[in-house]
Amino acid sequence: MTTETSYALTRPAYVDQSHLVVTDLPLVSSFYQSMLGLEVIENSASGEVLGVDGTPLLTLTTGKDVRIAPRNAAGLFHTAFLMPSRTELARWLRHAAHNNVVLDGASDHLVSEAIYLSDPEGNGIEIYADRPHEQWKFHQDGQVEMATLRLDLQSLYNSAPDDAWDGMAGGTAIGHIHLQVGNIPEADTFYRDVLGLKLMAQRPGASFFATGGYHHHVAANVWNSRGAGPRADGMTGLSDYTLCFNDKASLDKAVAKLDELEINSEKRNGGVFLHDPWGIGLTLSA
Template sequence: MTNSSEAAFALTRPAHVGHAHLVVTDLDTVSAFYRDIIGLSVMDKSESGVLMGVNGLPLLQLTTGKGINRAPRQAAGLFHTAFLMPNRNELAHWLAHAAHAGVQLDGASDHLVSEALYLSDPEGNGIEIYRDRTPEEWTYFPDGTVQMATDRLNLQALYDSAPKTGWNGMAPGTSVGHIHLQVGNIPQADAFYRDVLGLKIMARYPGASFFATGGYHHHIAANIWNSRGASARQDNMTGLSDYSVVFNDPQALTDALAALEKQEIATTKTAEGHKLKDPWGIGLTLSA
């Protein structure tokens, strides 16, 4: 079992997801949900935005503005933001808290590599709360891909294992383990996330690819289950505006930037990192 003091395997790879940025119409309602139900802490707040995280680590930025339109369900953007708990104990503790708060889950799955709970925020943005099994418990195939499945999770057993102490929000060590995107076309997603950004395809489902670095099961996933043929996002849409990818390996970042330049994909260098958009207008910030 991972101690909360140890960095999660997902975060020690050559690259990993940092934080997500969602555009919402009702900032107060959505931020209260991520604070009270999901368990994030407010780190910074203004009239147009709230930055939230765990133990000083920013994980989610929420912003709003004038002329924001609700994105249709089939739009490219977010399938879910996946919050990785430091261990199974914390996943069970969150489940007990959610059950006592009357939260309705959208699903619960055992993926062999992980155990996951699914729900949606008040504006329909998908959320996954999960814990990883250790990589020693995963099954790798000879080509380096990993065995994943969508099996039933025994919610009652998980709930029964929860600590009987009070819940005080997400524990230190919680992170955004991965981000799952809705895109318009899987071969195009493979061409961008694998061939340009340099991620490896770790698994495939019908209509979905799972990408990662360093043998993780997935840092980024892309599917067409709701969004087949989707075009680029509009700037005034709700949902996923952008997210960050943090490179622990400087060479991997150099390689990604070189591939972007070769493909003539524009990037803008800022204090946060190198900003660009994927083929569906979803923003990325690549940083070291």
């Protein structure tokens, strides 16, 4: 069953796909299939592409020289899978509870309701549903009102339909990606001033960026990684992700800024590939 496109994906730019490097491909892939309900879309010698309804969301790859990234390395804080409705979030929670999925936490962020967990190699995951955009509150500077309140998991669980769960619903997407970086001023400079995303919210040690009035498409924090330098080759965790532009003018502006600042980039797979200041790969595509 397909659903209306989520608000996050209708903005000028949004996160399209994410790519994780893992040590145990069968174990991690099995987790994303059985616990999150993603399906294998494509197999290759070094990895798999997982997604929903034939739409790629997550690439998993491995290699002989892969090594575990330290907890304080720059990289992934979590990949956030956006459900098309609160009902689907409740349905997933019911599935998780019946399959003894270990949760790391759950929060009401005012703009969304979110559940947190980790995959078998410690990659953070958020499963969330947005509240209707018209219910969000904005400050005069355009930033959005967000908070971290306790989420009533029992109430959410009780709202789930009593039916069989058969995987992620059509319309599920990567709503945002949350990064670990070395320092916030440098993240602000890169995501706001270079790529042109708007700073939508700030917390101690964290910034949240988006386009088109979304609460955040990309977040960056230093909670585990303050002072971290660029990622080393062969580290597990987040290799790269894709920022897809619905608005070609915004893409052209971002690419022109890269050229102006002489930031290294290259054309790859129909997009422009570069690294952020911490060596996390990023593809800008239309």
